[in-house]
Amino acid sequence: MTLLRSVARPLLASMFLYGGTSSLKNASVMAPKAQRLADQLQQAAPDFPVPLTAANLIRINGAVHVAAGAALATGRVPRLASLVLAGSLVPTTASGHQFWKESDPAVRKNQQIHFTKNLSIIGGLLMATLDPDPHKKFIGRRAKDKASETIENIRG
Template sequence: MTVVRALARPLLSAIFVAQGVSSVRNPDPFVAKAQPVTDRLVPLLKKAAPPQIGDRIPESTASLIRLNGAAQVLAGLALATGKGRRLGATVLAASLVPTTLAAHAFWQEDDKEAKALQRYQFMKNLGLLGGLLLAAVDTEGKPGVAWRASHGAKAAKRETKRGAKAAKREARQLTRDAKAAARLAKAELHLG
């Protein structure tokens, strides 16, 4: 791991760990802003999820905030430590979307200053989302699985072609050698 990655991952995840701990300990300050989002999101999740999972999704906004906070803490620690970093970054990115929509809905603000502040926070979260998406696809300079699979297939095809050409050359050489041996045998028969 490079020095940049060793520094960047904990820096990127710190806000999520801190906010996640805060949400788990005391979700009440976030309930009012989260309620409109959870009211729309929970029925969609329950409908889309299999029954055994959908039945376990809490309907209480405070419980959902705690659950989101716990996910942010775990995913933030995964990203910071590098153990499960890509999954951690993906979970953080997924949790950031509803959080941003609930907490920074600048389009609903009437006050000009409040609207500007919420727009700034919204854009900051978009920047964090971009960083998380980059972290989610970061393979640390090593080729990803998709590249390795396609590259492996191309290499196998090249090797197969090389093998076929070599086999053709061998076959031609064997044919030439057999013809030469036949001519030599024929010449010995006529001499003998």
């Protein structure tokens, strides 16, 4: 791993490690923000094997953030970890920072800042999904090489 990746990946992952552990510890406090989503999921999948309560959704999201954040920070499957984090941050942002519903200008501004910050982080994570591992060729290049190798074997 290059020096830049050694520094950048843990920095990007740090928010998810912190936020994920916080979600695991404080799921019941954070649950009201996920209640609407939990109700929708419960209606869509009433026979789901785990109760789809708001607190459980917060815990699942927190566990995903810790696991994928740790993978990104350590450089293990960093592109997959970045994609998982970006995907999980979409519902977190949409349900957790609904600034358009706030009437208090200060609260609205704070939620708008967090909403925009999360959009920026999603952008960074999506860029990280394209970051090739320095020890591996980019996936497109590997696919092209494999196709060329297959064609040569057929000819050969």
